[in-house]
Amino acid sequence: MRQSMTLIPTLREVPADADVKSHQLLLRAGFIRQNASGVYSYLPLARRVLVKIEAIVREEMDKAGAVELLMPALQQADLWQESGRWYSYGPELMRLKDRNEREFALGATHEEVITSLVRDEVKSYKRLPLTLYQIQTKFRDEKRPRFGLLRGREFIMKDAYSFHSSKESLDDVYERIFTAYSNIFARCGLNYRAVIADSGAMGGKDTHEFMVLSDIGEDTIAYSDTSSYAANIEMAPVKASYEKSGEAERGLEKVRTENQKTIAEVSSFLNVNETQCIKSLLFKIDGRPVLVLVRGDHEVNDIKLKNLFEASTVELAEAYETKNILGCEVGSVGPIGVKNVEIVADHAVESIVNGICGANVEDFHYVNVNPGRDFEPSRYEDLRFIKEGDPSPDGQGNILFAKGIEVGHVFKLGTRYSEAMDALYLDENGKSQPMIMGCYGIGVSRTLAAIAEQFNDDKGFVWPEAVSPYQVHLIAVNTKDEAQSSLSETLYKSLGEKFEVLFDDRQERPGVKFADSDLIGLPVRVTVGKKAADGIVEVKVRKTGEVLEVQTDKLKETISSILGF
Numbered sequence: 001m002r003q004s005m006t007l008i009p010t011l012r013e014v015p016a017d018a019d020v021k022s023h024q025l026l027l028r029a030g031f032i033r034q035n036a037s038g039v040y041s042y043l044p045l046a047r048r049v050l051v052k053i054e055a056i057v058r059e060e061m062d063k064a065g066a067v068e069l070l071m072p073a074l075q076q077a078d079l080w081q082e083s084g085r086w087y088s089y090g091p092e093l094m095r096l097k098d099r100n101e102r103e104f105a106l107g108a109t110h111e112e113v114i115t116s117l118v119r120d121e122v123k124s125y126k127r128l129p130l131t132l133y134q135i136q137t138k139f140r141d142e143k144r145p146r147f148g149l150l151r152g153r154e155f156i157m158k159d160a161y162s163f164h165s166s167k168e169s170l171d172d173v174y175e176r177i178f179t180a181y182s183n184i185f186a187r188c189g190l191n192y193r194a195v196i197a198d199s200g201a202m203g204g205k206d207t208h209e210f211m212v213l214s215d216i217g218e219d220t221i222a223y224s225d226t227s228s229y230a231a232n233i234e235m236a237p238v239k240a241s242y243e244k245s246g247e248a249e250r251g252l253e254k255v256r257t258e259n260q261k262t263i264a265e266v267s268s269f270l271n272v273n274e275t276q277c278i279k280s281l282l283f284k285i286d287g288r289p290v291l292v293l294v295r296g297d298h299e300v301n302d303i304k305l306k307n308l309f310e311a312s313t314v315e316l317a318e319a320y321e322t323k324n325i326l327g328c329e330v331g332s333v334g335p336i337g338v339k340n341v342e343i344v345a346d347h348a349v350e351s352i353v354n355g356i357c358g359a360n361v362e363d364f365h366y367v368n369v370n371p372g373r374d375f376e377p378s379r380y381e382d383l384r385f386i387k388e389g390d391p392s393p394d395g396q397g398n399i400l401f402a403k404g405i406e407v408g409h410v411f412k413l414g415t416r417y418s419e420a421m422d423a424l425y426l427d428e429n430g431k432s433q434p435m436i437m438g439c440y441g442i443g444v445s446r447t448l449a450a451i452a453e454q455f456n457d458d459k460g461f462v463w464p465e466a467v468s469p470y471q472v473h474l475i476a477v478n479t480k481d482e483a484q485s486s487l488s489e490t491l492y493k494s495l496g497e498k499f500e501v502l503f504d505d506r507q508e509r510p511g512v513k514f515a516d517s518d519l520i521g522l523p524v525r526v527t528v529g530k531k532a533a534d535g536i537v538e539v540k541v542r543k544t545g546e547v548l549e550v551q552t553d554k555l556k557e558t559i560s561s562i563l564g565f
């Protein structure tokens, strides 16, 4: 491709509202342009990267036995009413009416559409298992779109759905697709981890997220420092054991703690360790008040709370609600004497001896608090976030944290959608059964951004060969010089027979061409300059910065060896 023919609008300065490297570079190197908040155009270079990522996705999904189809983005509301999600999703689900006032959703995901298609077309166990996938634009009206393509309101997803007549069959396909995802992200050059995840609103049990390790990732991964254990912090179980101190229980006492509200304030005021404090927080679980207790140095894991109560909403009570229900401000709440509210506590609380907790009276706390004697929670559960240093749940090593960008998520859905939408099949005994389902997603445009985030340096992108927009950047330093322009034209043709070549044939100063070339970040640069007349060109390896002088008759083999084929 001649650069004078394509559209690569590079920018010198860093755009103001781009906060992360990948977003800045995708704008500066002329890969994307924003149309609206969270809505982008993929310019020619980005489009070529997308095509390569999609080709890798297709290869691996096809190898896993999945079949590609393409579903509509316009989805009838009644399908979402059948599954119930029309009512459970809020403004994030983009809705519209057609000319006959009929309601539609813009596809945020396709469980409803694919289930309605398969229920109409598949009736017998003989036709199962069936795994279908698509690569398609999705719409989600994110509250806070940010980081460019990393969290957009219109994005490209590969979403796959599998249908089974047995759990074993689902397990088998889940494994195959899990392997396909591992291959996909490895081939994209990404440093990723598959982590045990929480299925969130999707229900079902087993689910894994594929996380690209990155400091700007929104998710926190808890991983073992010795084994391969890794889990999204939302669901990482805590297997810590707490030893109860042998000290004798002392008499309960109410002490004045003027203006001491937080655990930090109270523990330092009373000169005790935070681990001696009981943090009491009032939550509304599906609207019902529940008092949740954790040790002072721990945090309540609301996802665990949600799963424990199988609730659809879990939120911290507002200050006024706490006051109405418990009769005091947030900073003085405690479990002692609480009658009308269920109390649940994290396991760590049970081992506290002579601890501290709020007295449910302004500016007063109890000391020498002993669970079991002074209050009794309805149950002790694993309710806290795992912390760095906690033992790994698999019993091997200790937990460390890392930030991750979620680029994939695979679920064993079960029969939630097939039951809600009557996707039934006749089993070998002629009995009608709901299909068992799995669903599997990859954020394709997010994967592009994750690669951009991982592969760059102070000059610009350093694309891995497998997804680079082109393989060779051919640059004519001085297009007015006869020898240089004729050699570069010759090389454009001959190299083009074997490699994908971007030819910078613009009437631009050499400095601009070199800066743009470093910014765009193709793996190999061939510069036709002063030694053109001697049939010598310069080859630069973008990743290492290595520069070679090469005879033109050795050029193809030199480039092949740099590209690794």
Ligand SMILES: O=C(C[C@@H]1CCCCN1)Cn1cnc2cc(Cl)c(F)cc2c1=O
Residues within 6 Å of the ligand: 089, 092, 093, 094, 108, 109, 110, 111, 139, 140, 141, 158, 159, 160, 202, 409, 439, 440, 441, 442
């Ligand atoms: O998308 C999934 C599950 C899987 C992921 C893999 C591919 C198939 N879907 C979860 N999810 C996330 N955000 C959503 C946002 C909106 Cl607005 C919605 F209406 C639905 C969903 C929704 O269902």
Ligand SMILES: [Mg+2]
Residues within 6 Å of the ligand: 197, 209, 406, 409
């Ligand atoms: Mg997820």
